[in-house]
Amino acid sequence: MEAPTQLATDIWTVATWDEYIQTIENPAYEQAKGFYHNGRMLIDMAPIGFAHSCDHTIILFAVSLFCTLKGIPLKGQIGCSFRKLGLQECQPDCSYYVGERANLIPQLTKIVDLNTYPAPDLVIEISDSTLSSDLGNKRLMYEELVVKEYWIVDVQKAQLKAFTIANGGSQAIAKSTLLPGLSFSLLEEALQRTRVADQSTVGAWLMQQFQAI
Structure with a gap:
């Protein structure tokens, strides 16, 4: 067919x-x-708009900067395919393996086989026109895949919704349990600052905030 x-x-x-x-x-x-x-x-x-791209960029920078400053091992992926053959597949905007699992996936892997390897620890979706799907069906899927944390960036409102996943369900959280010390209110403020300032300026501000934690 x-x-x-x-x-x-x-x-x-x-x-x-x-x-x-x-x-x-x-x-x-x-x-x-x-x-x-x-x-x-x-x-x-869906076409990737300017605002979506900007928010994606600053969130990637923030996660990498925080983990670098705090000495947290990290390996991130953009649009990587994760597949459980015959059952599930996802290609999140960005994802991360953290800590002792940072180097778990062989570097030349094309599609991550979830029957062989675990799902990423952190998944992030940047939501401009896809918020209902990201909060609904995708959230259910990431619960089943046992992602440890799931973040959704609401581009329209410059807000971040975050969930910890355990026991087949998810619960909203205000601070990361995967990246200890990282407050989501701080990331939201960074998103809001990018509406009026360039990313280098916001990055310098983030560095000051992270160093104070």
Whole structure:
């Protein structure tokens, strides 16, 4: 069966695993991000806007800076594919293996096999037009994959929603348990500052705040 020439994108649709794989391997969707969970797939082809890109950049910088200053081993990925064959796949905006698992995945790995390796410790989605999906279906998926923390950046409101995941569920948190000492109110203030200041200025401010912790 040939992959459909037209497909409803940016919404969750019922599909078999084979239909999902056939779709994401179609050259028409080579720029898309793919998600599969609970018999449904999401082909995310939403264009990446300026605000989304800026928030993505400052969050990546903040996480890397904090861990560098605090001596926390870290390895991050942007848009990496994590796959549990036949069941689930995700390509989060950014993800991290932290601490003793920082160097767990071989460097030349193409798709991380979740039947062989654990899911990343931290997953972050940057939400401009996808907030309901990120809070809903994706959150359920990351709960099942046993990600330790899940962060959602609300681009429209310059806010950060964060959850710790354990025992098959998630709970909102104000401070990171994975990166001890990191307050999400501080990251929100950094996001808000980028609305009126350049990222180098905000980065210098973040460094001062992190050094005081």
